[in-house]
Amino acid sequence: MRILVCMHGESGHHMGTFRLAKALMARGHAVTYLGNPNVSSLVQEQGFAFIPFPPEPTPGGEGAQSQPDRTVKTRWWSQRWRNEMAFRRYTQMLVDGTLDQRMASGHPDLVLCDAFLWSVALRALSMQIPTIQMSTSLFTSFNSQIPPAITAMPPARGPWSARLISMAWVWMHLKHVVTKRWASVLLGSYRAPLRMHHLTATFHWVARHSGRQCKHNRDYVLDEIGPHLILPEIVLCPKAFQFPGKLPAHRHYYGDFIDLDRQEPDLPFDPRHKTIVFCSLGTSARSYNGARRFFTAAALASRHHPEWFFVVHISDADLIEHFTSTENLLILPWVAQLSLLRHTAVMVTHGGLNSIMECIHNQVPMVIVPCARDQPGNAARAAFHGIAVRAEIRHLDSAHLSQLIAKALQDQTMKECLKQMKASIQSGEGIDDAVEFIESMATGPAMPAM
Structure with missing residues (x-):
């Protein structure tokens, strides 16, 4: 056929x-x-x-x-x-x-x-x-x-x-x-x-x-x-x-439906021995009004938490010029997301359905900061099932983001809910x-x- x-x-x-x-x-x-x-x-x-x-x-x-x-x-x-x-x-x-x-x-x-x-x-x-x-x-x-x-x-x-x-x-x-x-x-x-x-x-x-x-x-x-x-x-x-x-x-x-055989290039860094916090607004970051606030909060949080390694994906060519990589902050215009999630401790995401499903598959706790479209509903569902915490982008700052990342890292209930959700999907x-x-x-x- x-x-x-x-x-x-x-x-x-x-x-x-x-x-x-x-x-x-x-x-x-x-x-x-x-x-x-x-x-x-x-x-x-x-x-x-x-x-x-x-x-x-x-x-x-x-x-x-x-x-x-x-x-x-x-x-x-x-x-x-x-x-x-x-x-x-x-x-x-x-x-x-x-x-x-x-x-x-x-x-x-x-x-x-x-x-x-x-x-x-x-x-x-x-x-x-x-x-x-x-x-x-x-x-x-x-x-x-x-x-x-x-x-x-x-x-x-x-x-x-x-x-x-x-x-x-x-x-x-x-x-x-x-x-x-x-x-x-x-x-x-x-x-x-x-x-x-x-x-x-x-x-x-x-x-x-x-x-x-x-x-x-x-x-x-x-x-x-x-x-x-x-x-x-x-x-x-x-x-x-x-x-x-x-x-x-x-x-x-x-x-x-996650394509585990998806062709992706190698990561541009060694992910071993790092507590990776992956931050991304997906491929349409330029269309979100709060994008700069989101990325600024992530960049500032990296300064206060040298124990975490931030990988920040900024797909907007204009916006990425305002940010610079540091020892524990890597700014990328594109990222091999599926490969990176295998090593990620927490993902800070806009709540795109693909990203949420890939996090569930890799058992990655989430901080969801919805921006538009179906993202508020996706975030509500993730929170309802106990696999994520939420934040409003208009109120996001580095201190609040750091608190949410710490909660996602430490919350054992969230990790258990991720296991249960993955099992439900597989069955x-x-x-x-x-x-x-x-x-x-x-x-x-x-x-x-x-």
Whole structure:
């Protein structure tokens, strides 16, 4: 079977899929990726064929969609017009046959599509290609037991907390009318290839041009990010990490997806005989308002704790210039995270799901400092399960960070919870189950005619 994997254009969305893709290849299936040219080298380094779409790279790479061009001084309306024209050209490629041709060039028998990429799923279904969604986050729809993943709320513990959670969902959707729908029209917010998954109006436009009239709660739901098609779906996260509560029947949770054979270079230092504190905001640090505060707190904490060795990953090329390595502080623009975590005592992280799962696998206690997106919800789940402590980035300083690191180092209960979580993940449904599910769904379109 020929399988086409289409993931959102950030590297984090791809990293979680590699072990599954390799397992599919081991079963004799051919796997090809289609996506933003910015991630082509990442995918090809793992041994997969890659089809670029759009044909040219997105200017600026990851994070560029949410950041202004700092090197060009121009009038706001002029830049807004250019961005709008670029977005219209991109959306036109979604429906004028350009995307269809790229997909068809892989001769797919099945499409595995990121839940963010409803445009790809709609086009695949219009081409009568069986389609399964994949999600690299815990976003879901209205649920009185499970709060939105963009909040730090705990799960429901009774009727009153269930009402509060329901109110949180309602309030979130009301805010989205202003922060997404109106902001998109008036300010051009989210009108870019890497951010258009927020846009309900564009979703319906693509659906209509794909011959479908999608109805809310029948064909799609509105989750914390935007439209989310109701399709058979693989969630690349163990169910054990989710809050307790009723979950949609079409979503299948599979854990143990970390690619332990991921190709990574050697570490640039000898990790032996060091108490390593690994600090990172992932690959999108430039898009977080509190990034400089985070890295400053880590750098200052290293001065007060010479007994710890800080490895600080700063992916923002502008921000990294403000920090210098010292005897017990190593500043890196990129890090072989999986290799480093094997030697790490504590990780201070933004709470990306990949990082949390890799910490669980390596039994690394966490200090989670969420910044945006699903990170507050991930942090809330990690704290609920006792495998991390949390901090707010707006209040973070070196003293507070040092206290949290010390707590994570010394907390034996946290270490025991990490062992229990790892055992739960290993005993649950894993990659082999996901492969069998994919093979079972390859017999016909995974979405009824609308």
